[in-house]
Amino acid sequence: MLQRSLVLLKPDCIERRLMGQIISRFEAKGLNxxxxxxxxxxxxxxxxxxxEHVSKPFYPSLExxxxxxxxxxxxxxxxxxxRLIRDMLGATNGLNAAPGTIRGDFSSSRQMNLVHASDSPESAARELKLYFAESDLCDHELLLTPALRAGDEA
Incomplete structure (x- = not known):
């Protein structure tokens, strides 16, 4: 099923200059x-x-x-x-993330784990609205889509 997800490249990703490497993994996988x-x-x-975390003891450090x-x-x-992006990210704690995942390759922290991604369709819908207006979304079919998946997979 075609879905959308929010992905945040967090402050540690920006500070460590890993944006391009992480975005290129999503592009290489054929994501739009x-x-x-x-x-x-x-x-x-x-x-x-x-x-959902505001009342938890760790929230101040998260904020x-x-x-x-x-x-x-x-x-x-x-x-x-x-699901695909969360699999690509690996376990939340970089120390537990498998090699080959983004966190497994670049993170060794639970909090400074480089990337956030929506965990459900409901979360994705809510989170996308926090960061993007509908007019910000650029719907388009990539010319290479037929080379990435069969027509009946859409």
Missing amino acids: IVAMKMLRVTPDLAKQHYA AFIVSAPIVALAVEGLDVI
Whole structure:
């Protein structure tokens, strides 16, 4: 099923200059980036994004981290993209992430794990609206799509 997911390249990804390497993995997999922007997460946006964590003891350090430097927000589209991206990221804690995954190759931290991705269609819909207006999304069919998947896989 064709889906969209929010992906955030977090402050540690930006600071370590890994944006291009990570985006290239999504592109190499045949995923379609339909929107992208660099921004600073405000404390208010952090509270909306991490609403389920605001009352938890670790939230203050999570907020301090996500507002500490710019992030890059991506709207990524593809078949079963929510599961696929999370598989590509690996375990949340980089120390537990398998080699070959983004976190397994580049992270050794639970919090500074480079990338956030939506974990369900419901989360994706909610999160995408936090970062992108409908007019920001650039729907288009890539010319190479027929070389990436069969017509009946759409």
